[in-house]
Structures are given as structure tokens and as C-alpha cells.
Amino acid sequence: MIRRSLLAIACAVGLVAPAAAQTASPLPADLQVLFWPAERREQDLRRMPELIPHARIEPSPTPRRLPDGEALDFDSSAFMESQRVAGLLVIQDGRVRMERYGLGLTPQDHWDSFSMTKSLTSTLVGAAIADGAIRSPYDLVTDYIPELAGGAYDGVQIAHVLTMTSGARWNEDYVDPNSDVARFYLTPPPADMDATVAYLRALPRAYPPGERWHYNTGETNLIGVLVARATGRPLAEYLKEKVWDPAGMEGPAFWMLDAQGKEAGGCCVSANLRDWGRVGLMALERGAVPGGQIATARWFESATSQMVDFPENDRGYGAQWWTRGDGAQFEASGIFGQMIHVDPARNLVVVFLSAWPSATSRERSDERQAFLRELKAAL
Incomplete structure (x- = not known):
């Protein structure tokens, strides 16, 4: 059950060389690590x-x-x-x-x-709040990523995504090549939209925000998009x-x-x-x-x-x-x-x-x- 539907945080105010704009095709079959x-x-x-x-x-x-x-x-x-x-x-x-x-x-x-990275991404949310780049974990995700408006993420707070209680429908079956987690990295994104946002904005809603927990790697990618936009880095x-x-x-x-x-x-x-x-x-x-x-x-x-x-x-x-x-x-x-x-x-x-x-x-x-x-x- 959900113990706290929202992240109970009263947050106090508390050189990489990225690979140059490398653009890759979706992963070829030889690099699909799950298989x-x-x-x-x-x-x-x-x-x-x-x-x-x-x-x-x-x-x-x-x-x-x-x-x-x-x-x-x-x-x-x-x-x-x-x-x-x-x-x-x-x-x-x-x-x-x-x-x-x-x-x-x-x-x-x-x-x-693999997903140990999720805990690092969570830490970056905390750092961005301490820096003032993110106002609060209770802010709506669409305040930072307006392209998500009109879909499953309407009314979803950053806290919901952090705790995987957004209510968006998602399939995280690692042995199903047609699951969302398998297709997520293999679906070519539109040229004018972030790949994560493009995939998640099409998801339907399964439950009201905060009602049920459901593991969703795509949403941690979404947290990453949000942090990058909020900090500009x-x-x-x-x-x-x-x-x-x-x-x-x-x-x-x-x-x-x-x-x-x-x-x-x-x-x-x-x-x-x-x-x-x-x-x-x-x-x-x-x-x-x-x-x-x-x-x-x-x-x-x-x-x-x-x-x-x-x-x-x-x-x-x-x-x-x-x-x-x-x-x-x-x-x-x-x-x-x-x-x-x-x-x-x-x-x-x-x-x-x-x-x-x-x-x-x-x-x-x-x-x-x-x-x-x-x-x-x-x-």
C-alpha cells in the first residue's frame, strides 16, 4: 500500500566532458543487453x-x-x-x-x-532543490515539461514520479521484447522532441496519481529530463x-x-x-x-x-x-x-x-x- 502518497520532504535550502552531441540510431540487436x-x-x-x-x-x-x-x-x-x-x-x-x-x-x-543509477538521479533532484533550480517536489511535472500536458501526467507531481506512483501505465517485463522497457530505447523519437518525453506522453493512465506503486524505468528517465531542464545542464x-x-x-x-x-x-x-x-x-x-x-x-x-x-x-x-x-x-x-x-x-x-x-x-x-x-x- 502507499504509506505516503507524496514525498514527505520539507527540503531545506541544503570537469565532465560529455560525449559531444553524439547521435546514435536505436540500439542494434547485438547491443540489446536484456537478451x-x-x-x-x-x-x-x-x-x-x-x-x-x-x-x-x-x-x-x-x-x-x-x-x-x-x-x-x-x-x-x-x-x-x-x-x-x-x-x-x-x-x-x-x-x-x-x-x-x-x-x-x-x-x-x-x-x-543498471538501475542503481536511479538512486543517483534521485540525489540530483535533491541537489537541484537545494540549489533552487527545482522549487519543490510537490511541483507538477508539467510545470517543467509542458509537452506532457494533456496525457497521463496531468496532475502528477515530481514526488509521484520519484516514488513511482504516477499512475501511468507501463510494462517493465524484462523478458518480453514488446514491453515498454524493451521498446523504450529502440523507438526512434521525433526530431523535434526529447525521446523520453515523446514515449511517455503517449502512455495512458492506469490509476489516479498517488494511488498505486508501479515500477517504471521510463519515469526515472523523465526525472533526468526534468533535472537537466531545471538546471540547464x-x-x-x-x-x-x-x-x-x-x-x-x-x-x-x-x-x-x-x-x-x-x-x-x-x-x-x-x-x-x-x-x-x-x-x-x-x-x-x-x-x-x-x-x-x-x-x-x-x-x-x-x-x-x-x-x-x-x-x-x-x-x-x-x-x-x-x-x-x-x-x-x-x-x-x-x-x-x-x-x-x-x-x-x-x-x-x-x-x-x-x-x-x-x-x-x-x-x-x-x-x-x-x-x-x-x-x-x-x-
């Missing part, structure tokens, strides 16, 4: 910027140190093999207690995050200034571009394992990173709180962050086994970079949660 064989994903999720146009985000000039902590006496080898894990990182109290690599990944390699450039530099990222990142050369807000930032750990630390520390305050502490508290309940399990949803245990922990999550798990009570961040054979798997998700329980018992 790659498992062996190719294991090899190529570290090579996405070589295969598809991306914007490059340079490292921070002041990288954040991640000192070693007490090493965990914990055997992760069977789990990593079963889950096809490329990178596993455990940070507690700001110190690295475990760092393991598989599938040939190295500490310098990048790995595609490409998302990668804004991420560089607001997150990558102050959080002290040691490596570059790469953000996938759509057919019009714009960053896809809902997907596909590639970065190295330790920098994904720093993303987790940013959220754990409520944005109070060594380089300054990112967004506001109130933003992070709200965005990572449980606003939507799933009665069938212990998961919930915030503002582009998943929650667990009624909000006691929260996660950034992506298909094929990507996850940043944050446990504030234990001052803990755990990162998984993986190449699952399928986009989603209840069995593998349960196995990963069992591993987390065992890991926490060993801390």
Missing part, C-alpha cells in the same frame, strides 16, 4: 562505454580514502561463484573490511550499474559537480546516452567497485561527505525512508531507493544482480556487482539476503 547470453554479460558489462555512447565523468580532484579495517574472516567464494559476482565490497565505520573480485574484474574496471556535468567531486570518487564514471545524446536518468552509470561503495557512504552519511554537503540531510532521510509498503515481503520503496525492514535498511538496486545495501544501525555499506544469468531472480535475491545475514553475524 545477451550470460557469457557475454560476464565479459561486456565492464565494456559498456566502448559499445554504446556514454558521457565521461572525470574523477574527483580529492579522492576519498577508504582505509583498511579489520579483515573479515568470512568465506565468500561459494556465494560469488553461485551469484556470478564480479565485485564484492564491505565497508564498516568507513573502513574496508572485505574487497573481493571475480569474473576477471579488477579494481580499475568499471561495471554497469547535462546530467553528467551536474553529477560531476554535485556528487562525484564532493564524494571523492577515485575513478571516472560513464553515463549511457540515449539516441539524442542525452543521459538516461533511469539507467546505466558505469563505475568501479570502490566508487559504488562511496555512493553508499554518501547515502549512509546523509550527504555529509568530505567535500561538503550533497543535497540536504533531510533529503536523504526522506528519500531513503519507506513511503510504499509491500505487504508480501519486508521490502518497500522510497524516492528511487528500495527499503528493507520497514525502512531500517535501504538499497540501490539494478538488474542482473547489482546492489548497494546500506545498514545505518551497523554503519555498514555492502556492494554487489554481478552478472546473473537472468535480469531478476527471486531465488538469487533470497540467496543474497541470506548471505547478508551471515555476513552481518560475522561482523
Whole structure:
């Protein structure tokens, strides 16, 4: 059920070189990652910027140190093999207690995050509100993207889109080549309209805004369009200034571009394992990173709180962050086994970079949660 239909935020006021206007055709079949064989994903999720146009985000000039902590006496080898894990990182109290690599990944390699990117895009909304570029999460989406008027997004607030409660009809079936999530990147946009806006403005409404939760990657792309318009800057450039530099990222990142050369807000930032750990630390520390305050502490508290309940399990949803245990922990999550798990009570961040054979798997998700329980018992 919807715990809070609107984002409960009383927000306090709190160099990238994008790939040059690269215009690409819709992805050829060879690059449709959802339908790659498992062996190719294991090899190529570290090579996405070589295969598809991306914007490059340079490292921070002041990288954040991640000192070693007490090493965990914990055997992760069977789990990593079963889950096809490329990178596993455990940070507690700001110190690295475990760092393991598989599938040939190295500490310098990048790995595609898929929907973990959604949590970064949410953070950029918080930054834009703190900057005054976005007035409020309760503003109507059509105030910033007027081309959406007259369709399913009439009366929809930014908060609805952040919490995936807009009510627009959308199919996120990763194994259906005719689903919206599969067709979204393959449909040529009109020459005079943003590709995301062009696709979403044609969606019908399924429910009134705020009534039901429904996962929708296209809407996080829409959030990206909104942030870029409100700030007047490409998302990668804004991420560089607001997150990558102050959080002290040691490596570059790469953000996938759509057919019009714009960053896809809902997907596909590639970065190295330790920098994904720093993303987790940013959220754990409520944005109070060594380089300054990112967004506001109130933003992070709200965005990572449980606003939507799933009665069938212990998961919930915030503002582009998943929650667990009624909000006691929260996660950034992506298909094929990507996850940043944050446990504030234990001052803990755990990162998984993986190449699952399928986009989603209840069995593998349960196995990963069992591993987390065992890991926490060993801390």
C-alpha cells in the first residue's frame, strides 16, 4: 500500500566532458543487453562505454580514502561463484573490511550499474532543490515539461514520479521484447522532441496519481529530463559537480546516452567497485561527505525512508531507493544482480556487482539476503 502518497520532504535550502552531441540510431540487436547470453554479460558489462555512447565523468580532484579495517574472516567464494559476482565490497565505520573480485574484474574496471543509477538521479533532484533550480517536489511535472500536458501526467507531481506512483501505465517485463522497457530505447523519437518525453506522453493512465506503486524505468528517465531542464545542464556535468567531486570518487564514471545524446536518468552509470561503495557512504552519511554537503540531510532521510509498503515481503520503496525492514535498511538496486545495501544501525555499506544469468531472480535475491545475514553475524 502507499504509506505516503507524496514525498514527505520539507527540503531545506541544503570537469565532465560529455560525449559531444553524439547521435546514435536505436540500439542494434547485438547491443540489446536484456537478451545477451550470460557469457557475454560476464565479459561486456565492464565494456559498456566502448559499445554504446556514454558521457565521461572525470574523477574527483580529492579522492576519498577508504582505509583498511579489520579483515573479515568470512568465506565468500561459494556465494560469488553461485551469484556470478564480479565485485564484492564491505565497508564498516568507513573502513574496508572485505574487497573481493571475480569474473576477471579488477579494481580499475568499471561495471554497469543498471538501475542503481536511479538512486543517483534521485540525489540530483535533491541537489537541484537545494540549489533552487527545482522549487519543490510537490511541483507538477508539467510545470517543467509542458509537452506532457494533456496525457497521463496531468496532475502528477515530481514526488509521484520519484516514488513511482504516477499512475501511468507501463510494462517493465524484462523478458518480453514488446514491453515498454524493451521498446523504450529502440523507438526512434521525433526530431523535434526529447525521446523520453515523446514515449511517455503517449502512455495512458492506469490509476489516479498517488494511488498505486508501479515500477517504471521510463519515469526515472523523465526525472533526468526534468533535472537537466531545471538546471540547464547535462546530467553528467551536474553529477560531476554535485556528487562525484564532493564524494571523492577515485575513478571516472560513464553515463549511457540515449539516441539524442542525452543521459538516461533511469539507467546505466558505469563505475568501479570502490566508487559504488562511496555512493553508499554518501547515502549512509546523509550527504555529509568530505567535500561538503550533497543535497540536504533531510533529503536523504526522506528519500531513503519507506513511503510504499509491500505487504508480501519486508521490502518497500522510497524516492528511487528500495527499503528493507520497514525502512531500517535501504538499497540501490539494478538488474542482473547489482546492489548497494546500506545498514545505518551497523554503519555498514555492502556492494554487489554481478552478472546473473537472468535480469531478476527471486531465488538469487533470497540467496543474497541470506548471505547478508551471515555476513552481518560475522561482523
